Each structure stands twice: as C-alpha cells, then as structure tokens.
Amino acid sequence: MGKADQVMDICLLAGExxxxxxxxxxxxxETLERMAKASSFKNVHCFATTTGIFLSFEEEGKxxxxxxxxxxxxxxxxxxVTEVNQVSREYVNHELDTEEAHEKLxxxxxxxxxxxxxxxxxxxxxAGSGFALLFGGAWPDLFPAFLAAVxxxxxxxxxxxxxxxxxxxxxxxxxLGGSLAIALVFFGIGDNVNQIIIGSLMPLVPGVPLTNAVRxxxxxxxxxxxxxxAEALLTALSIASGVAFAISLFL
Amino acid sequence: MMFFLELIICFxxxxxxxxxxxxxxRALLLGGGIGVIxxxxxxxxxxxxxxxxxxxxxxxxxxxxxxxxxxxxxxxxVTTLAIPGILPLVPGSxxxxxMLAFVDGEYLTGLEYGVETMLxxxxxxxxxxxxxxxxxxxxGVGHRYETNR
Numbered sequence: 001m002g003k004a005d006q007v008m009d010i011c012l013l014a015g016e017x018x019x020x021x022x023x024x025x026x027x028x029x030e031t032l033e034r035m036a037k038a039s040s041f042k043n044v045h046c047f048a049t050t051t052g053i054f055l056s057f058e059e060e061g062k063x064x065x066x067x068x069x070x071x072x073x074x075x076x077x078x079x080x081v082t083e084v085n086q087v088s089r090e091y092v093n094h095e096l097d098t099e100e101a102h103e104k105l106x107x108x109x110x111x112x113x114x115x116x117x118x119x120x121x122x123x124x125x126x127a128g129s130g131f132a133l134l135f136g137g138a139w140p141d142l143f144p145a146f147l148a149a150v151x152x153x154x155x156x157x158x159x160x161x162x163x164x165x166x167x168x169x170x171x172x173x174x175x176l177g178g179s180l181a182i183a184l185v186f187f188g189i190g191d192n193v194n195q196i197i198i199g200s201l202m203p204l205v206p207g208v209p210l211t212n213a214v215r216x217x218x219x220x221x222x223x224x225x226x227x228x229x230a231e232a233l234l235t236a237l238s239i240a241s242g243v244a245f246a247i248s249l250f251l
Numbered sequence: 252m253m254f255f256l257e258l259i260i261c262f263x264x265x266x267x268x269x270x271x272x273x274x275x276x277r278a279l280l281l282g283g284g285i286g287v288i289x290x291x292x293x294x295x296x297x298x299x300x301x302x303x304x305x306x307x308x309x310x311x312x313x314x315x316x317x318x319x320x321x322x323x324x325x326x327x328x329v330t331t332l333a334i335p336g337i338l339p340l341v342p343g344s345x346x347x348x349x350m351l352a353f354v355d356g357e358y359l360t361g362l363e364y365g366v367e368t369m370l371x372x373x374x375x376x377x378x379x380x381x382x383x384x385x386x387x388x389x390x391g392v393g394h395r396y397e398t399n400r
Contacts, residue, residue: 022272027328040267077273078331085328115270125269130264134290135344159399198347203271205341207334214376215330218383240350247354 124153124203132199144190148200152177174242282335283398323367
C-alpha cells in the first residue's frame with residue numbers, strides 16, 4: 001500500500017471517529033486538512049457534513065486521490081473526540097509516524113466508553129435530581145427525581161441497544177420517566193410533580209447536537225448546522241411528545 | 252446560605268452531566284466550575300432585575316469565554332467544556348410548561364411560554380457566538396465584502 005493510501009486511511013478513520021462521537025464539522029475538516037498537509041500532500045480539500053466526509057488530495061507527480069466515508073451513528077462520547085484531537089496534534093508535529101497513528105486511532109475506535117454504564121446511570125440520577133431542585137423543587141423531591149432520572153437513562157440506553165431506533169428510544173424514556181414520576185407523587189413520595197418530571201427529563205437534553213449546530217452555522221458549515229439543528233429539534237419533540245403522552249394518560 | 256447550597260448542587264449536577272456526555276476526566280471538574288459560574292451570573296442578573304433573556308445571554312457569554320480560555324490552556328476541544336458549562340442555563344422548566352399548556356389546550360399560555368423558551372435558547376446561542384467571535388479574531392468566515400483588498 002502506498003503512502004497516499006495509508007494517509008487517506010488514517011485521515012478518514014480519524015474523521016469518522018470524531019464525527020460519530022460528537023465533534024463539530026469544522027473541527028473534522030480542519031483536523032483532516034492539517035493531517036494531510038503535514039504528510040506533504042498538495043491541493044488538500046475536505047468536506048464534511050453530519051452524515052459523511054469527503055477528502056481529496058494530490059500526491060506529487062500522480063493524480064488526485066479522493067475517498068469518502070459515510071457516518072451512520074451519531075453517539076456522544078466527547079472523550080474519544082479529545083483523544084483523536086491529541087493523536088492528530090502529535091501526528092501534525094511529526095511525533096508519530098503513519099503506522100503509530102493508525103494503531104492509536106484503531107485503539108481509540110475500539111475502546112469502550114470511559115465511564116462504566118452504572119456510573120452513567122448514577123450520574124444521570126444525580127444530575128436529574130439536582131436540576132429538579134434548582135428548577136424550584138423542594139428537598140422531598142430529590143429522591144423521586146433521582147429514581148425517575150435513573151429510569152429514563154436506563155430506558156434510553158437499553159432501548160437503543162436492542163431496537164436501534166433513536167427517536168423511539170427517547171420517546172419511550174420520556175414516557176417511562178414521566179410515568180414513574182407521576183406514580184411516585186401519587187403514592188406520596190415527593191410534592192412537586194412538575195419539577196420531578198423536569199428533573200427526570202434532563203438527562204435526555206440534546207446538548208451535543210444543539211451546541212454543535214450553533215458552532216457549525218457560525219463557521220459557515222450551513223448544511224451540517226441545519227441538519228444538526230433538525231436533529232436536536234427532533235429529539236426535543238420526541239421527549240415532549242413522550243412526556244405529554246404520560247401526562248394525558250395518568251394526570 | 253441557601254444560594255451557596257444551590258451552587259454546590261449545581262456543581263454536582265453539572266459534573267453528573269459531564270459523565271453522561273463522557274467528558275474526559277481532567278475536564279470534568281473544570282466543566283462543573285464553569286457551570287457554577289454560569290449559574291451565578293444568571294442569578295445575579297435576575298437578582299438585579301435584568302430580564303431573564305438578557306441574564307441568560309450574559310451567563311452564556313461568560314461560560315463560553317471561560318470554556319474557550321481553559322480549553323486553550325489544557326489543550327482539549329472547546330465543546331467538552333462548553334456543553335456542561337451552559338447546561339444550567341437550559342430552559343428545561345419553560346419548555347416543560349410550554350408542553351403542559353399545549354396538552355391542557357391553553358394555546359395562548361403555551362405560545363407565551365414557547366416564545367420565552369425560544370428566546371432563552373437563542374440567548375444561549377448568542378452568548379456562544381459572541382465568545383467564538385472573540386476567540387477566532389481575524390480568522391473567521393467573511394460574508395459581505397472583501398474589505399482587505
């Protein structure tokens with residue numbers, strides 16, 4: 001395999017990891033262009049949207065090379081984005097050669113989430129109950145909000161693991177979390193049903209697509225920005241309809 | 252006293268959000284700190300009788316500036332700090348009451364809450380954009396005329 005093919009491979013692998021796990025489009029384009037230029041290729045162009053990356057560059061004395069990858073999943077794991085960022089920085093500074101960079105990127109792609117799943121569910125509970133209190137709840141609301149937020153987090157993870165339909169998972173999670181909150185208040189655990197429901201929904205907030213949509217629109221990646229905004233809006237709508245369903249059934 | 256308790260709760264909750272988004276370990280506590288700063292600015296604004304939208308914009312701008320600054324120092328992507336930082340500003344309560352009003356058929360109240368939700372979300376975005384404009388001075392994307400020619 002020639003050097004151009006190798007560099008193309010590591011660039012696209014880096015871009016694929018970053019875009020899948022929640023990097024902004026501009027960061028992907030800039031990283032890939034820098035890596036290709038650092039390998040002394042000319043005429044480097046990269047175009048990334050939310051669902052795919054195109055990269056082309058010219059090898060000295062040969063024709064232009066161009067490849068694309070399609071991004072199917074959009075997950076949230078900012079740790080991987082940070083690690084790929086680190087690898088690309090070392091590669092651009094020539095502290096890593098092509099082989100080492102490829103090994104490191106492969107290791108990042110295969111590594112699991114940095115925090116165990118139980119810790120993620122636990123912190124969803126803590127974050128949810130904390131925000132229930134900050135949004136005007138009282139101390140007795142802390143425990144039911146914790147339970148409902150944990151249920152929301154568990155539902156969204158387990159539903160996605162088996163059925164792989166993202167918006168349905170969010171709908172189901174919002175529905176179950178809201179139902180549990182209403183049930184707990186009905187049995188006398190907690191006072192403010194509204195604040196408990198808000199707390200239980202907080203772990204579903206589409207923070208990554210929302211922030212990235214703003215960033216992408218401002219750096220001129222209009223296609224990527226609008227599609228990310230649509231994604232965040234769809235998530236917000238499925239949460240709202242899920243909890244609206246629970247409320248109109250039980251309250 | 253109650254306010255300090257709220258700040259501690261805000262810190263813990265923001266760090267919890269950091270874990271949900273898998274923020275790297277060295278940035279977790281910093282993200283929590285930025286969240287606390289944002290919450291303090293928001294509540295100071297509300298205490299001084301500023302409008303909620305303006306307070307949110309000011310808080311978001313402060314949080315985003317700190318996020319950019321710290322991200323430069325410890326060399327990580329800005330998003331890992333900015334996302335936990337702006338979370339205490341998310342108008343979750345307004346969004347929920349919007350939905351509740353629409354479910355109850357009170358469309359006018361729902362629109363009122365809905366407009367406020369959108370304005371607050373817009374204020375968060377505005378704060379992020381201004382911080383970005385400060386930190387990408389001279390290398391952003393032009394729009395109208397090539398003034399340097």
